[in-house]
Amino acid sequence: MKLRTVLTALIGVGLLAWLLWSAGLLEVARAVVRLGAWGFVAIVAFQLGLGVLLGIAWALLGRGRPDSPIGRYIWARLVRDASGQALPFSQVGAVLLGGRALSLEGVSGGFATASTVTDLAVEFTGQVAFVGFGAALLSILRPHNVLGRPTLVVIGALVLMSVGLVLAQSHGAPLIERLLRRVLKRDDGPGGAPVAEGFGEIRSRPASLATAWALHFAGWMLGGVQTWITLLFLDVHATLGGALVIDSLTAGAKAVGFLIPGSLGIQEGALVLLGHFFGVASPAALALSLARRGRDLVIAVPILAIWHTRHGDRIWRLAPKAQETSSARQDALSP
Numbered sequence: 001m002k003l004r005t006v007l008t009a010l011i012g013v014g015l016l017a018w019l020l021w022s023a024g025l026l027e028v029a030r031a032v033v034r035l036g037a038w039g040f041v042a043i044v045a046f047q048l049g050l051g052v053l054l055g056i057a058w059a060l061l062g063r064g065r066p067d068s069p070i071g072r073y074i075w076a077r078l079v080r081d082a083s084g085q086a087l088p089f090s091q092v093g094a095v096l097l098g099g100r101a102l103s104l105e106g107v108s109g110g111f112a113t114a115s116t117v118t119d120l121a122v123e124f125t126g127q128v129a130f131v132g133f134g135a136a137l138l139s140i141l142r143p144h145n146v147l148g149r150p151t152l153v154v155i156g157a158l159v160l161m162s163v164g165l166v167l168a169q170s171h172g173a174p175l176i177e178r179l180l181r182r183v184l185k186r187d188d189g190p191g192g193a194p195v196a197e198g199f200g201e202i203r204s205r206p207a208s209l210a211t212a213w214a215l216h217f218a219g220w221m222l223g224g225v226q227t228w229i230t231l232l233f234l235d236v237h238a239t240l241g242g243a244l245v246i247d248s249l250t251a252g253a254k255a256v257g258f259l260i261p262g263s264l265g266i267q268e269g270a271l272v273l274l275g276h277f278f279g280v281a282s283p284a285a286l287a288l289s290l291a292r293r294g295r296d297l298v299i300a301v302p303i304l305a306i307w308h309t310r311h312g313d314r315i316w317r318l319a320p321k322a323q324e325t326s327s328a329r330q331d332a333l334s335p
Contacts, residue, residue: 114198134248
C-alpha cells in the first residue's frame with residue numbers, strides 16, 4: 001500500500017474519531033440502534049437494487065456486442081462498488097478493479113477499458129447535475145445558508161474533473177493504451193480490441209449514452225430517496241427535499257476528496273454539517289453514516305469473496321506473460 005494512501009486514510013480515521021467523540025459515542029450508538037434489523041435489511045436491499053440499475057446503465061454501452069450480456073456488467077459494477085467500500089483503495093482504484101472484473105468475465109480487454117472510462121465519465125457528469133440540483137434546492141429551502149460559496153467551489157471542481165473525464169473518453173485513447181501496456185505488459189483480456197476502437201464503438205451509439213446518463217442520474221436521485229428512508233428509520237422526520245440536499249452535497253464532497261479511501265471522515269463531516277440545516281442532530285447524522293458503512297460492508301464482503309473464489313490470483317496477476325518470461329530466463333541461466 002502506498003504511503004500516500006496510508007496517510008490519507010489516517011487523516012480520515014482521525015476526523016471520523018473526532019466527530020464521533022464530539023457527538024458522544026453513547027448518543028450515536030443509541031441512534032444506530034433505532035434503525036432496527038428491518039430498517040437495515042431495507043437499506044441493504046435498496047442499495048443492491050441501485051447496484052443492479054447502475055450495472056444496466058454500464059451495459060448499455062456494450063449493447064449489441066456478443067461478449068456483453070447485461071449480467072457481466074451488473075457483476076462488475078457490484079465488484080467495483082465493493083472494492084471501494086471494503087478494500088483500502090481510493091475511488092480511482094475501485095474503478096480500475098471494476099474494469100478488471102469486467103475483463104475477467106469475458107468482455108474484450110480493450111472494450112472493457114473503454115466502457116469503464118466512459119461509464120465513469122457518464123456517471124460523473126450525472127453526479128455534477130445531481131450536486132447542482134442539490135445546491136439549487138438548498139438555496140430554495142434554506143435561502144440564508146452560509147454554504148453558497150463552498151458549494152460553488154465544489155461544483156467548479158467537479159465540472160473540471162468531469163471535463164477531464166470526457167476528454168479522456170474522446171481523445172485519451174492513445175494515452176490509456178500506453179498506460180495499459182506499461183502496467184499490464186500486454187493487451188489484457190479476451191479479444192484484445194484496442195481501446196480506441198472501443199471508444200469509437202461507444203460514441204457511435206449516442207442514444208445508448210443518453211439513456212445510460214439518464215439511468216445514472218436516476219440512480220443519484222434514488223440515493224437521496226434512500227437517505228430519506230434511512231432517516232425515517234432512525235426516527236428523524238426530515239423532508240424528502242432536505243434528504244436530497246444532504247445526499248447530493250455529501251456526494252459532491254466525497255467526489256472532491258476521492259483520494260481518501262472510503263471517504264473516511266469526509267462523508268461523516270458532510271453529513272453532520274448539512275444535517276444541521278435540516279434538523280438532523282449530529283448523533284443521528286453519524287448514525288446515518290455508520291448505517292451506510294455497515295450496509296456497504298454487508299454487501300461488499302460476500303461479493304469480494306465470491307469474486308476471489310471464482311478468479312483467485314488472476315485478479316492481481318496483471319502481467320503474467322512478463323512474469324513467465326522472466327522466470328523462463330532465470331531457468332535458462334540456472335546450471
